[in-house]
Amino acid sequence: MNSATYIERRGELETYFDRTAANAWAKLMSDAPVSGVRATVRAGRDAMRATLLGWLPDDLSGRRILDAGCGAGQLSIEAAKRGADVVAVDLSTTLLKLARERYCGKDYRGSIEFKAGDMFNPELGRFDHVVAMDSLIHYNAHDIVRVIEGFAARTSQSILFTFAPKTPLLAAMHGVGKFFPKGDRAPAIQPVAENRLRARVSDTLRLNGWRIAQSRRVKSGFYISNAMELAAE
Secondary structure: OOOOOHHHHHHHHHHHHHHHHHHHHHHOOOOOOOOOHHHHHHHHHHHHHHHHHHHHOOOOOEEEEEEEOOOOOOHHHHHOOOEEEEEEEOOOOOHHHHHHHHHOOOOOOOEEEEEOOOOHHHHHHEEEEEEOOOOOOOOOOOHHHHHHHHHHEEEEEEEEEEEEEEOOHHHHOOHHHHOOOHHHHHOOOOOOOOHHHHHHHHHHHHHOOEEEEEEEEEEOOOOOEEEEEEEEE
16 A cells, blocks of 8 residues: 555554553453443444454354454454454554453464554455454545455455444544543544445445445444445355
8 A cells, every 4th residue: 555645644543552542442442441431432342343243154164364453352352263263463562462462372263363564464365354343444535445455356255344434423523532531542533424435435346346235333422433344246
């Protein structure tokens, strides 16, 4: 990905999740008690993770999955329990350390390989399924489609991703992260109109044998995210 906006935003996200607010997000992605805005965000993320996992086969034995922007590894671990061989990649070495600690010593049917770096890196290889939960919400529509196109070139069955839907609430908030304490605020999310994104994704991928299979929005307090499934035909 050579897009200047993608590279710039990737650097901002790496700094934020690895240094600026690493402890706050590690707590959010744990079982530690949280309250207020963080509680609604955690509940929303849990619901979104359940949605995406529900779109994957119950038996993932022999399937190779990319968890693009794996964070603390919750989705990776659930996929490994179902038998998947997961490549879990994230920009934040801090969150990856937490994910490794959670995974280490557990006996799952599948496996997890943790990698620090860019989810777009083609050297990660080919996959049956790609899941990108809330890892594209900080990018503009052009960069989202470019990343999805890259995933499609090396994925055989499905791509599950989320985006920040353009709603009056999000427009007023100027990004959910604004409601965190100042030191914890993430780089602003990029709200995207669903109908426009659907059109751009369809125009880009339909000639390569992909279609939009389903879409679902999750709302929980200050958490608003939209899941979309792309299926290979």
